[in-house]
Amino acid sequence: MHEPVLAGEVVAMLAPHRTGTYVDATVGLGGHAAAILAAGVERLVGIDRDETALAEARQRLAEYGGRVTFVHDDFRHLAAILDAHGAGPVAGILADLGVSSMQLDEADRGFSFRQAGPLDMRMDRSRGLPLAARLAEVDETTLADVIWRYGEERRSRRVARAILAARDRGALTDTAALATEVRRGVGQRGWQRIDPATRTFQAxxxxxxDELGAIETFIDAAWTALGPGGRLAIIAFHSLEDRLVKQAFRARAASGAAALLTRRPVVAGPEEQARNPRSRSARLRVAEKVA
Ligand SMILES: C[S@@+](CC[C@H](N)C(=O)[O-])C[C@H]1O[C@@H](n2cnc3c(N)ncnc32)[C@H](O)[C@@H]1O
Structure with a gap:
């Protein structure tokens, strides 16, 4: 069973009153949602752009019946989603960003550099262009820029060149072949703690x-949706996400619209980190809308 990250902290900070509507914008496999519902919140809207994940969440949360509304959509459309479901001002919103363990572990989703899978990487397989179609069109400068900006890969140009050379000779057949080219581009030898393909696959x-674009739109919509005293909790897993969250929260605090409940991000304790490796890079920030 997938274990939600920082679940105790999320419930304590997000849902102190338990009345009103809550939103889990990344319901995933339903771990955080289950903890929030078990704490007694009245109503939860659970959103995910991945239909397979939503099916899992539906099963896991079946015991809560009509208290949960499931929505298959991108959380950047939060305003329209809440309009459509007549939610009114919201008491708390959670986003646990990034990909789920299920998406990473299932080779056929195309996220894994450890197993061979299709060059897809879409969280929502019903729309948008899979990775293969994007790589077929992209030029070297654009690809290097993506790898540099979203992966913080210092050797982004060499990696982009290796990937596109493989594409042009027809060798980019699956994620395993892609990972081989990335490692070739990075050009490091010997044992490394982190696979050199990690940064480029993240990028x-x-x-x-379009994960970072979605987060910016989402934070604006979430802030508008919250009622006075409502709380927004966001768990980020890499510095690019965390920076966006920190800046958005600080800007609202500076104008007096928000109270920061976490001056520094909350991180998992040693026990959770030992039990759940995914928690090691988690950073939770929570802001409250000032009445
Ligand atoms: C880390 S998992 C969430 C796990 C969940 N908190 C749990 O306890 O099971 C992130 C989930 O967010 C979803 N997701 C990521 N970006 C999204 C977006 N822009 N809109 C909706 N869902 C998104 C992914 O499909 C994935 O299922």
């Missing part, structure tokens, strides 16, 4: 799903 995933 390509962020690009395919």
């Amino acid at each position: 390509l995933r962020i690009w395919v799903n």
Whole structure:
């Protein structure tokens, strides 16, 4: 069973009153949603852009019946989603960003550099262009820029060149072949703690799903949707996401619209980090809308 990250902290900070409507904007496999519902909140809207994940969440949360509304959509459309479901001012919103363990582990989703899978990487397979279609069109400068900006890969130009050379000779057949080219581009030898393909795979995933654009639009919509005293909790897993969240929260605090409940991000304790490796890079920030 997938274990939600910082679940105790999320419930304590997000839902102190338990009345009103809550939103889990990344319901995923339903781990955080289950904890929030078990704490007694009245109503939860669970959003995910991945239909397979939503099906899992539906099963896991079946015992809560009509208290949960499931929505298959991108959280950047939060305003329209809440309008459509007549939610009114919201008491709390959670986003646990990035990909789920299920998406990473299933080779056929195309996120994994450890297993061979199709060059896809879309969280929502019903829309948008898969990675293969993007790589077929992209030029070297654009690709290098993506790898540099979203992966913070210092050797982005060499990696982009290796990927496109493989594409042009027809060798980019799956994620395993892509990972081989990335490692070749990075050009490091010997044992490394982190696979050199990690940064580029992160970059390509962020690009395919326009993850950072979605976060910016989402934070604006979430802030508008919250009622006075409502709380927005966001868990980020890499510095690019965390920077966006920190800046958005600080700007609202500076204008007096928000109270920061976490001056520094909350991180998982040593026990959780030992039990759940995914929690090691998690950073939770929570802001409250000032009445
Ligand atoms: C880390 S997982 C969430 C896990 C969940 N909190 C749990 O406890 O099971 C992130 C989920 O967010 C979804 N997601 C990522 N970006 C999204 C977006 N822009 N709109 C909607 N869902 C998104 C992914 O499809 C994935 O299922």
